[in-house]
Amino acid sequence: MDDSSTFRVGLIGYGLAGSVFHAPLIAATEGLVLDTIVTSSPERQRQARAEFPDVRLEDSADGLWGRAGELDLIVIASPNRTHVPLARTALEAGLPTVVDKPLAATAAEAEELAALAGARGLLLSVFQNRRWDNDFRTLHKLLAEGALGDVQRFESRFERWRPRLKGGWRESGDPAEVGGLLYDLGSHLVDQALTLFGPAESVYAEVDVRRPGAQTDDDTFIALTHTSGVRSHLWMSATAAQLGPRFRVLGSQSGYVKYGLDPQEAALREGLRPGDPSAAWGTEPESGWGRLGAGESPLTGSGTPVPTLPGDYPAYYAAVAAALRDGTPPPVTAAEAAAALHVLEAARASAAEHRTVRIEALP
Numbered sequence: 001m002d003d004s005s006t007f008r009v010g011l012i013g014y015g016l017a018g019s020v021f022h023a024p025l026i027a028a029t030e031g032l033v034l035d036t037i038v039t040s041s042p043e044r045q046r047q048a049r050a051e052f053p054d055v056r057l058e059d060s061a062d063g064l065w066g067r068a069g070e071l072d073l074i075v076i077a078s079p080n081r082t083h084v085p086l087a088r089t090a091l092e093a094g095l096p097t098v099v100d101k102p103l104a105a106t107a108a109e110a111e112e113l114a115a116l117a118g119a120r121g122l123l124l125s126v127f128q129n130r131r132w133d134n135d136f137r138t139l140h141k142l143l144a145e146g147a148l149g150d151v152q153r154f155e156s157r158f159e160r161w162r163p164r165l166k167g168g169w170r171e172s173g174d175p176a177e178v179g180g181l182l183y184d185l186g187s188h189l190v191d192q193a194l195t196l197f198g199p200a201e202s203v204y205a206e207v208d209v210r211r212p213g214a215q216t217d218d219d220t221f222i223a224l225t226h227t228s229g230v231r232s233h234l235w236m237s238a239t240a241a242q243l244g245p246r247f248r249v250l251g252s253q254s255g256y257v258k259y260g261l262d263p264q265e266a267a268l269r270e271g272l273r274p275g276d277p278s279a280a281w282g283t284e285p286e287s288g289w290g291r292l293g294a295g296e297s298p299l300t301g302s303g304t305p306v307p308t309l310p311g312d313y314p315a316y317y318a319a320v321a322a323a324l325r326d327g328t329p330p331p332v333t334a335a336e337a338a339a340a341l342h343v344l345e346a347a348r349a350s351a352a353e354h355r356t357v358r359i360e361a362l363p
Contacts, residue, residue: 007032007324010064010071010095012086013078014039014048017100020268021129021313022077027052028274028314031321035071036064038078061086068093072324073123076100079169080178084109087124091116096123096324101187103334105178107341114334123323125330126337127316130188131195133262134282134311135246138290141309143196147292148251154193154232155248158185159240165213173215180216182207182344185236190340191332193224193232199339200224200232204356205347210239222347247290256306258290264311274314282311 009026011018014037026034036056037048045057058064061078064071074090076083076099084104090097091113103126104110117124130136142148169177170184182205194200204223211218219239224232235244247258264282274281286305293303319331346357 005031005325007072007321008035008070009033009073009075010036010038011075011077012038012061012064012082013076013100014041014044015077015079017127018075018077019044019047019051020265022075022100022127023048023052024268024273025313025317026075029317029321031325032073032317036067038064061089065089065093068095071095073098073320075127077127080105080183081169081176084113087113088116091120091122091124094120094122098123098125098127098320100127101191101337102126102178102183102341102344103337104341105175105183107338107345110334110338110341114338117334123320123330124334125320125323126332126334128188128191128332128337129313129316130192130262131332132312132315133264134284134308135258135260135262135290136192137309137312138258138306139247139249139256140196142256142292142306147254148249148256149253151197151230151249151251153250154197154230155235155245155250156189156192156232157235157237157244157246158189159235159237159243161241161243162238163211165211171214171216171218180207180218180220181236181238182217182220182222182347186220186222186234186344186347187340189234189236190222190224190343191336193226193234194336194339194343197226197230197232198228199226200343200346200359201227202356202358203343203346203350205350207348207351220347220351222343224343254292254294256290256292257303258308260284260288262311264313268313280310282313284308 026032038058040059074095074097076086170179172179202225206221207217208219219237222234245257245259249256289305291303292306296302323330350357
């Protein structure tokens with residue numbers, strides 16, 4: 001590969017998103033070079049230097065804009081409140097941009113960023129890594145094969161048992177922080193539902209604050225009716241003392257039930273990296289496979305085990321590199337992010353007003 005095919009990346013933020021997800025995946029992607037990490041924390045700077053000895057360090061994003069000509073891609077993995085202003089500045093500097101989810105607090109802001117990127121002919125993509133979860137990839141394959149018949153109901157859960165608050169901006173009650181599970185885990189769940197079953201026409205939601213001292217939602221439910229007729233029921237909770245199935249998908253011919261989470265986040269947290277010869281990346285044991293059947297209970301071992309496809313987070317940045325190199329569409333578009341934000345805004349209104357909210361058809 002010659003130098004013209006190598007893209008230098010500036011990463012803003014080295015908290016959970018930046019250090020666990022983005023930096024390792026960028027570094028593992030052929031054609032991408034992690035050039036600069038921006039973090040004001042001395043501790044995180046030491047961590048970044050230890051993990052990536054050749055990387056440049058900056059205290060603030062301002063250090064990037066004067067060097068815009070030396071960079072080919074900006075990745076924004078900083079707190080949610082900074083996503084829009086940083087993305088706008090990066091695009092105005094002429095730099096293709098990836099933003100961690102959620103792209104913005106509102107669909108209108110997301111659409112403004114999409115318009116700016118379009119006017120300047122720049123890539124703008126949103127990091128929706130859960131499209132490359134092992135269970136999602138497996139379900140997508142089953143649907144493509146028609147294994148379930150016509151899907152009638154899609155149930156999806158990200159549930160955790162965290163009865164004590166951890167603190168930090170994600171649990172802040174300040175609306176500017178865009179915290180809470182609706183915009184955190186809900187961004188993933190809604191994106192997956194829209195990707196599988198198309199646009200939503202109506203939304204009903206229950207948004208609750210359960211834990212003592214909590215300032216933002218920690219136990220939330222969303223019901224979508226898609227224009228395709230499928231109904232999606234989505235749960236996100238930090239207060240689930242018993243965890244439900246990750247997926248329960250009911251069709252006219254069969255159903256698919258899958259428990260457990262994709263292993264890639266845990267692997268990244270443990271310091272494992274894609275391509276590590278000591279581990280088969282994204283795979284899970286047969287004991288974790290979901291089951292396909294009708295009139296049966298997966299808890300009794302009935303139904304047909306379905307081998308789970310390997311999770312593939314590296315595919316996201318591989319597609320970003322291809323888009324930069326070849327001009328192909330990004331793996332997740334800003335328009336798709338805006339569509340999910342329309343749903344999240346409708347869910348917030350539904351919960352506040354105790355009613356079902358219809359979503360206007362988007363052009």
